[in-house]
Amino acid sequence: MIKIHVSDAALISAYIQGEDKAFETLVKRSKSKVFTSIYLIVKDRYVAEDLLQETYIKAIDVIRSGRYNEEGKFLPWVARIAHNLAIDYFRKEKRYPTIVLEDGSKVFNSFDFAEDSAEDLQMKSDQIAHVREMIKKLPEEQREVLVLRHYEELSFQEIAEQTGVSINTALGRMRYALINLRKMIEKQESAYDAKLYPK
DSSP, rough: OOOHHHHHHHHHHHTTTOHHHHHHHHHHHHHHHHHHOOOOOOHHHHHHHHHHHHHHHHHHHHTTOOOOTTTTTTHHHHHHHHHHHHHHHHHHHHHOOOOOOOOOOOOOOGGGGOOOOHHHHHHHHHHHHHHHHHHSSHHHHHHHHHHHHHHOOOHHHHHHHHTTTTHHHHHHHHHHHHHHHHHHHHHHHHHHHHHHHOO
């Protein structure tokens, strides 16, 4: 049995020599801090759990390939891998913009996440996923303008140039995209209400 007082360096040596339990001990020691460092960046429990798994898979790859040379400082090393993965994920996802519908109401803005409870975070994460699904259902021309405007933050002049249409056409497509999103949201809400309050 591996005792808890064994140094990280000794555990890594044992793992290299085929003692799988040694790595399990390293994971138990570091998991909570590593998870927290990821969660603070991505602010989504499920994403953080995925990235935690990925962190340890990466760590195993490095150790098994003989490239680990951190002189036994396992936690800061594995935390650095986790941090880099979380930052990469965050960059890929970019920030979620606020989409303002034609009636002035806002669809979402995930930058309010920091102070929310776990339940709120999950609800907002679900909401973002729903909005993404709805955006995918828009006609291609409308979807393109909405994504360029809200996600790529292009001006309507830039959108017009990029898509080869007039500014008025780009504005029209944006307007219809927002109207269609609003219809989909209302349809979803009425379906939800019918489930909660059946007649």
